Amino acid sequence: MKLHITNETSKLKSVILGVANSNGPEPKLEDAYDPKSIKHIKEGTYPEEADMIQEMEQVAVILKKHGVEVLRPRIIENYNQIFSRDIGFVIEDKFIRANILPDREKEIKAIDFVLESIPADQKIKLPDNCHVEGGDVMPHGDYILVGTYRGEDYADYITARTNRQAVEELQRLFPHKIVKSFNLRKSNTDPKANALHLDCCFQPVGDKYAIIHRNGFLEEEEYNWLVNLYGQDNVLEIDAQEMFDMNSNIFSISETVVISDDYFTRLNAWLRSKGIQVETVNYREIAKQEGLLRCSTLPLRRA
Numbered sequence: 001m002k003l004h005i006t007n008e009t010s011k012l013k014s015v016i017l018g019v020a021n022s023n024g025p026e027p028k029l030e031d032a033y034d035p036k037s038i039k040h041i042k043e044g045t046y047p048e049e050a051d052m053i054q055e056m057e058q059v060a061v062i063l064k065k066h067g068v069e070v071l072r073p074r075i076i077e078n079y080n081q082i083f084s085r086d087i088g089f090v091i092e093d094k095f096i097r098a099n100i101l102p103d104r105e106k107e108i109k110a111i112d113f114v115l116e117s118i119p120a121d122q123k124i125k126l127p128d129n130c131h132v133e134g135g136d137v138m139p140h141g142d143y144i145l146v147g148t149y150r151g152e153d154y155a156d157y158i159t160a161r162t163n164r165q166a167v168e169e170l171q172r173l174f175p176h177k178i179v180k181s182f183n184l185r186k187s188n189t190d191p192k193a194n195a196l197h198l199d200c201c202f203q204p205v206g207d208k209y210a211i212i213h214r215n216g217f218l219e220e221e222e223y224n225w226l227v228n229l230y231g232q233d234n235v236l237e238i239d240a241q242e243m244f245d246m247n248s249n250i251f252s253i254s255e256t257v258v259i260s261d262d263y264f265t266r267l268n269a270w271l272r273s274k275g276i277q278v279e280t281v282n283y284r285e286i287a288k289q290e291g292l293l294r295c296s297t298l299p300l301r302r303a
């Protein structure tokens with residue numbers, strides 16, 4: 001297995017796409033770990049497995065059409081394995097195993113066949129006190145952009161998934177990169193005010209563009225730093241409703257092709273106006289669990 005990831009948008013060669021099969025029964029309220037799932041459990045609109053399977057198959061078809069190798073996790077009975085992004089991530093030729101929320105720690109076992117094909121010196125397990133999930137980590141050329149939560153009350157937030165210790169450890173592991181971290185707004189109860197991961201409020205796209213939601217960031221200066229990295233004219237600012245709908249969580253197959261949700265009419269028109277081909281799927285049921293296309297993919301190799 002050859003690993004190579006240095007950014008979000010180079011031509012995708014190989015990816016793990018999550019699975020919704022045997023996703024388990026609707027969680028009890030006290031077992032849910034994000035506010036959007038909680039909302040849908042309360043309202044009786046939690047997504048059906050059959051619908052989510054069908055939504056994910058549309059993504060598999062598009063990826064294959066674009067010549068991408070698509071790997072799927074082995075199915076663990078009655079376990080949520082939709083959001084592969086968070087279980088690990090690749091930076092350059094290293095696979096870093098995430099120290100994920102304990103509720104999700106079995107997910108990694110289902111990609112053992114991938115891990116076995118990676119040489120031992122390319123696999124990294126962070127110390128246990130470093131919490132990190134792939135949704136918070138974006139290799140970006142000379143930078144590694146990392147979403148985090150620096151509040152003293154970190155432990156109170158089930159929505160805070162990447163801590164300072166992990167940010168520091170990533171810098172130690174990749175001394176030739178600049179690890180830039182972003183303090184994100186967290187809410188256990190309000191999905192419109194919760195940037196669950198960095199990819200829930202920001203994502204680079206194309207060769208010089210980005211999608212961003214200002215209120216996802218707690219520090220004005222960190223938000224401005226990101227906007228300046230692209231230039232104001234190259235950034236699409238999304239509002240709280242669009243963040244909630246998960247507009248920043250599309251997925252790039254290359255600098256010129258993305259997979260987006262058919263529902264994102266404003267975003268898709270903006271992408272097309274920049275010369276980007278937009279492949280669309282309907283991911284409205286998956287979206288109810290506070291994740292979307294980037295969250296359900298774990299890229300292993302890009303050109």
Ligand SMILES: NC(=[NH2+])NCCC[C@H](N)C(=O)O
Binds near residue numbers: 196
């Ligand atoms: N990369 C992401 N944004 N992943 C979203 C994961 C959503 C999932 N319900 C969780 O709370 O863990």
